[in-house]
Amino acid sequence: MTRLFRLSFPSIIAAGLSLAAPALAQTTWDMPTPYADSVFHTQNVVKFAEDVDKATNGGLKITVHSAGSLFGHSEIRDAVRRGLAPIGEILMSRLANEDAVFGLDSVPFLASSYDDAEKLWAASRDVVAKKLADQGLTLLYAVPWPGQSLYLTQEVTSVDQMKGVSFRAYNTATERLAQLMGAVPTQVEAGDIPTAFSTSRVSAMITSPSTGVSSQAWDYTSHYIDTQAWLPKNIIFVNTAAFNALPKDQQTAVLDAAKVAEARGWQMSRDETATQIAVLKDHGMKVSKPSETLARQLREIGATMAGEWKAAAGEEGAAILSAYGAQ
Numbered sequence: 001m002t003r004l005f006r007l008s009f010p011s012i013i014a015a016g017l018s019l020a021a022p023a024l025a026q027t028t029w030d031m032p033t034p035y036a037d038s039v040f041h042t043q044n045v046v047k048f049a050e051d052v053d054k055a056t057n058g059g060l061k062i063t064v065h066s067a068g069s070l071f072g073h074s075e076i077r078d079a080v081r082r083g084l085a086p087i088g089e090i091l092m093s094r095l096a097n098e099d100a101v102f103g104l105d106s107v108p109f110l111a112s113s114y115d116d117a118e119k120l121w122a123a124s125r126d127v128v129a130k131k132l133a134d135q136g137l138t139l140l141y142a143v144p145w146p147g148q149s150l151y152l153t154q155e156v157t158s159v160d161q162m163k164g165v166s167f168r169a170y171n172t173a174t175e176r177l178a179q180l181m182g183a184v185p186t187q188v189e190a191g192d193i194p195t196a197f198s199t200s201r202v203s204a205m206i207t208s209p210s211t212g213v214s215s216q217a218w219d220y221t222s223h224y225i226d227t228q229a230w231l232p233k234n235i236i237f238v239n240t241a242a243f244n245a246l247p248k249d250q251q252t253a254v255l256d257a258a259k260v261a262e263a264r265g266w267q268m269s270r271d272e273t274a275t276q277i278a279v280l281k282d283h284g285m286k287v288s289k290p291s292e293t294l295a296r297q298l299r300e301i302g303a304t305m306a307g308e309w310k311a312a313a314g315e316e317g318a319a320i321l322s323a324y325g326a327q
Helices: 009-024 040-055 073-081 100-106 114-133 172-181 190-198 209-214 240-244 248-282 292-325
Strands: 027-032 060-065 087-091 137-144 149-152 166-169 184-187 204-207 223-225 233-239 286-288
Touching: 027 073, 040 060, 040 233, 040 248, 060 248, 073 087, 073 137, 073 233, 100 114, 100 172, 100 292, 114 137, 114 233, 114 248, 114 292, 137 240, 137 248, 166 172, 172 184, 172 292, 190 204, 190 209, 209 248, 233 240, 233 248, 240 248, 248 286
Parallel strands: 027 060, 027 087, 166 184, 166 204, 223 286
Antiparallel strands: 087 233, 137 233, 149 204, 149 223
């Protein structure tokens, strides 16, 4: 009978490795993002993934799929909701057609500086997180783009010159802005900007200096008017069920890395503004502030859009604006 319990030395090693196997288990998450590797948002996401990998000792690995290579921008949120990808990044205001709260940071001139944008995010973060939670998503962090400014093929000193101009839109706010300027909005993703201009689908846009540089705006526009109209944010979120399935220590590692990524991303965005405007200048673009007339007209449009947003957002919107104004 004793022979039945006798194990050879190799068998003992094999048994030990088998028992240890669960401790070596690794989880891999695919993370779709809309933007190219050269964009600072993507670079920040990659660093976030590296931080998670390090903090979990390789237990959770996040593979970043940039430039819409896994899912298109319009597909990412639903892909994460459905569990087709456990984590993703989108421009928050793309959800504004579902709920006005998501479009808060795209109301022109409501928060047109980094300091104001931080205050606005502090006032609205809990509401945004709750709305995402209702969709089965957990908010991790948010990072703004540099202030949105105008790219044009000619000098513009009045909104009147924008009438009938085909204008690139990327969310409901830019569509509405184009309409109020008398321009014609045309939906174009960031990666399609050069083609849209070269084929005359659009001849003007408002976007960040980051997107202007990454899409080499000097090849198809000549004027950059530094309006700094608003600082829209990208949000990074995870499928709540996938997050809850992680061991507690890995959940903590993800949340800690998210806090670091948010602080790092905001500083990267600040640094990006001056750096990328300088690149636009270096490539021959004429950089200027808006004329007094154009600035006044844009502020009037902003006031109209702020009123529309408040009406659409209802009591939640009023509470956010009250908290924002109290800071």
